[in-house]
Amino acid sequence: MARKDRMSGNEAVAFAMKQINPDVMGAFPITPSTEIPQYFSTYVANGEVDTEFVAVESEHSAMSTCMAAQAAGGRAITATSSAGMALMWEMLYVTSSARLPVTMALVNRALTGPININNDHSDSMGARDSGWIQLYAETNQEAYDNFVQAMPIGENKEVRLPVMVCQDGFITSHAVENIELLEDETVKKFVGEYEPEHYLLKKENPLAVGPYDISNYYMEHKKQQAEAMKHAKPVILEVARRFEEISGRSYGFFEAFEMEDAEVALVLIGSSAGTAKETVKQLRREGKKVGLVKVRVFRPFPMEELAEALKVVKAVAVMDKAESFSACGGPLFAEVRSALYDLENRPKAINYVYGLGGRDICVEDFAMIYDQLFEIGRTGVAGEIYRHFGQREQEV
Amino acid sequence: MAYSLKQQVSKPERFAGGHRLCAGCGAGLAVRGVLRALKPEDKAVITNATSCLEVSSYLYPYTAWQDSYIHSAFENAGATAGGVEAAYRVLKKKGKINDTFKFIAFGGDGGTYDIGLQSLSGAMERGHDMVYVCYDNEAYMNTGIQRSSSTPRFTDATTTPVGKVIPGKPQNKKDLTAILAAHNIPYVAQTTFIGNFKDFHEKAEKALYTEGPAFLNVMSPCPRGWRYEAEDLAEICKLAVDTCVWPLFEVESGVWKLNYEPKKKLPVEDYLKKQGRFKHMFKAGNEWMIEEAQQFVDEKWESLLARCK
Numbered sequence: 091m092a093r094k095d096r097m098s099g100n101e102a103v104a105f106a107m108k109q110i111n112p113d114v115m116g117a118f119p120i121t122p123s124t125e126i127p128q129y130f131s132t133y134v135a136n137g138e139v140d141t142e143f144v145a146v147e148s149e150h151s152a153m154s155t156c157m158a159a160q161a162a163g164g165r166a167i168t169a170t171s172s173a174g175m176a177l178m179w180e181m182l183y184v185t186s187s188a189r190l191p192v193t194m195a196l197v198n199r200a201l202t203g204p205i206n207i208n209n210d211h212s213d214s215m216g217a218r219d220s221g222w223i224q225l226y227a228e229t230n231q232e233a234y235d236n237f238v239q240a241m242p243i244g245e246n247k248e249v250r251l252p253v254m255v256c257q258d259g260f261i262t263s264h265a266v267e268n269i270e271l272l273e274d275e276t277v278k279k280f281v282g283e284y285e286p287e288h289y290l291l292k293k294e295n296p297l298a299v300g301p302y303d304i305s306n307y308y309m310e311h312k313k314q315q316a317e318a319m320k321h322a323k324p325v326i327l328e329v330a331r332r333f334e335e336i337s338g339r340s341y342g343f344f345e346a347f348e349m350e351d352a353e354v355a356l357v358l359i360g361s362s363a364g365t366a367k368e369t370v371k372q373l374r375r376e377g378k379k380v381g382l383v384k385v386r387v388f389r390p391f392p393m394e395e396l397a398e399a400l401k402v403v404k405a406v407a408v409m410d411k412a413e414s415f416s417a418c419g420g421p422l423f424a425e426v427r428s429a430l431y432d433l434e435n436r437p438k439a440i441n442y443v444y445g446l447g448g449r450d451i452c453v454e455d456f457a458m459i460y461d462q463l464f465e466i467g468r469t470g471v472a473g474e475i476y477r478h479f480g481q482r483e484q485e486v
Numbered sequence: 487m488a489y490s491l492k493q494q495v496s497k498p499e500r501f502a503g504g505h506r507l508c509a510g511c512g513a514g515l516a517v518r519g520v521l522r523a524l525k526p527e528d529k530a531v532i533t534n535a536t537s538c539l540e541v542s543s544y545l546y547p548y549t550a551w552q553d554s555y556i557h558s559a560f561e562n563a564g565a566t567a568g569g570v571e572a573a574y575r576v577l578k579k580k581g582k583i584n585d586t587f588k589f590i591a592f593g594g595d596g597g598t599y600d601i602g603l604q605s606l607s608g609a610m611e612r613g614h615d616m617v618y619v620c621y622d623n624e625a626y627m628n629t630g631i632q633r634s635s636s637t638p639r640f641t642d643a644t645t646t647p648v649g650k651v652i653p654g655k656p657q658n659k660k661d662l663t664a665i666l667a668a669h670n671i672p673y674v675a676q677t678t679f680i681g682n683f684k685d686f687h688e689k690a691e692k693a694l695y696t697e698g699p700a701f702l703n704v705m706s707p708c709p710r711g712w713r714y715e716a717e718d719l720a721e722i723c724k725l726a727v728d729t730c731v732w733p734l735f736e737v738e739s740g741v742w743k744l745n746y747e748p749k750k751k752l753p754v755e756d757y758l759k760k761q762g763r764f765k766h767m768f769k770a771g772n773e774w775m776i777e778e779a780q781q782f783v784d785e786k787w788e789s790l791l792a793r794c795k
């Protein structure tokens with residue numbers, strides 16, 4: 091039986107970690123993810139888990155510890171944000187290339203420069219090419235549900251890739267919401283035991299990990315990694331299907347909200363979807379055919395599926411909560427627009443970079459963007475494609 | 487049982503020949519020496535920082551290591567070995583593993599004195615049951631003999647070249663062994679390859695079979711960087727010890743112990759003149775360099791003697 095409770099997003103993820111009872115956690119504090127290792131160290135201190143809690147001296151060492159523990163045959167987890175993930179940068183690549191399914195709870199926060207502790211997606215988006223699977227949550231419930239699904243996805247033999255479970259700093263990590271928790275036994279059974287074929291501590295068959303990979307082999311290994319990311323797509327759906335059986339909650343690559351007959355649509359990631367859904371409901375009451383696509387799985391990127399979902403609309407605004415300084419749009423925009431390219435009648439697409447460093451967005455803002463989309467639909471003219479939203483233009 | 491070189495070298499090798507280290511390189515000796523101190527029935531997981539040793543011992547798909555081996559990056563051998571050891575502890579507790587494993591990390595001086603110092607210090611402080619072995623060849627050899635904080639003063643290295651106004655490396659060598667001793671870990675020692683390897687072997691064995699973190703600093707000459715003939719390796723190590731440039735000592739639970747006092751302390755120039763990297767010190771007008779090098783060695787030696795009293 092599921093249990094109802096009230097929890098912050100951080101506590102929800104820490105609770106999922108406890109139910110999973112992983113072997114090793116490497117941890118270093120950084121706002122807003124700090125509470126996750128704090129909650130978890132309490133579980134360790136009270137003997138509620140068997141985990142070796144390694145309170146390392148930096149995030150680089152946190153990911154090194156996790157990578158090595160996973161190579162040794164254990165399940166390893168960590169939690170971080172922002173500059174912490176940036177300091178893991180090198181090890182993100184090492185972990186994915188060694189095909190070690192470490193699981194990371196990433197509580198999204200702006201990347202320093204200047205220092206800012208609030209939410210945007212520049213940390214995880216910066217790591218989008220590091221070979222990690224990326225799942226994003228809108229709510230605390232989704233953060234919990236995604237974490238429970240992460241290991242069965244990453245550890246699948248066809249996949250064997252690390253997984254980043256992302257949620258929005260403060261907006262979900264610290265806000266307390268009603269949540270439905272699965273029973274410990276249900277989670278344990280769902281996640282199962284980690285049984286790698288090869289690991290360092292296997293006595294009858296020593297293993298070597300992390301070789302000097304010369305050009306004769308390197309490309310083959312990269313190709314295998316790329317194939318693994320493709321294999322992850324059906325596995326993510328299969329795990330979601332099994333998850334629905336135990337929870338009643340269904341997940342896909344993205345959530346299409348009021349999209350069947352939509353004329354215009356937004357595409358976005360994370361907690362802003364809650365506000366955007368409210369806008370959709372209000373505009374629908376006014377008879378406006380608006381829709382929303384909330385991306386849950388950004389790596390692997392569901393290109394064909396998104397194109398299929400968006401082919402019905404005349405105009406689409408892709409909302410990026412991260413800059414990529416390409417001078418022509420954010421990371422989500424680049425992917426979505428590329429996905430639209432193969433459509434026979436492709437919608438006009440514009441990009442909004444919004445919400446950087448915790449800047450708010452509200453229902454009226456989304457309503458205004460929908461208005462602009464209707465205008466683009468009517469005229470067929472997109473105008474300036476790469477736009478920033480919600481910042482002051484004059485004084486600063 | 488008394489140490490016997492003959493007996494030790496008759497053990498099966500755990501580091502295969504055919505690796506690509508240079509002839510006359512100390513790193514291979516350091517590895518073989520440490521692995522020989524393992525009980526044959528004990529398994530090991532080796533961690534290696536990026537270095538000459540790493541790129542020449544594990545070129546995919548070949549490996550020279552008989553034991554499990556992990557390389558992850560340059561600056562994190564401490565954290566990597568700690569991660570394996572942490573997994574071992576919990577898997578053993580859960581009954582998934584029954585065998586005894588030992589955890590050994592190898593890093594060069596670049597990966598240990600410099601970029602890896604934070605990760606090493608963290609791992610030692612947290613008390614992981616592991617041995618960290620620094621094979622100290624006194625420069626970044628893998629990238630072409632650039633200076634490290636372990637490079638001695640006046641060394642002609644590729645980022646501290648001897649020029650018209652700068653006479654080689656300006657700074658003295660960092661005393662990493664003392665820094666590690668200040669961590670108050672169960673065992674810290676400094677050694678190198680002299681005589682029948684007795685000192686080296688005994689320290690490796692102690693480091694491996696002392697519970698908790700241990701650190702071994704092994705002077706491991708490099709023929710390319712130090713510019714000596716391959717066959718002079720042992721002589722150079724002996725001179726380093728007899729000039730007190732590289733004293734042999736250990737710190738067990740905070741107690742400092744000198745393991746060898748030369749009957750006759752040789753002048754430092756005996757050690758310097760064997761190596762091309764110090765050649766400029768012997769030019770007319772550069773006598774002051776040898777004097778200052780001697781003064782540094784004397785001061786360090788006196789303070790070591792005082793600590794070991």
Ligand SMILES: Cc1ncc(C[n+]2csc(CCOP(=O)(O)OP(=O)(O)O)c2C)c(N)n1
Binds near residue numbers: 119174
């Ligand atoms: C790479 C990175 N990791 C973590 C943080 C988060 N962080 C900011 S200050 C701090 C702790 C500082 O502690 P200390 O140096 O002892 O100074 P104190 O705050 O105690 O004065 C941490 C963990 C960060 N900013 N960057």
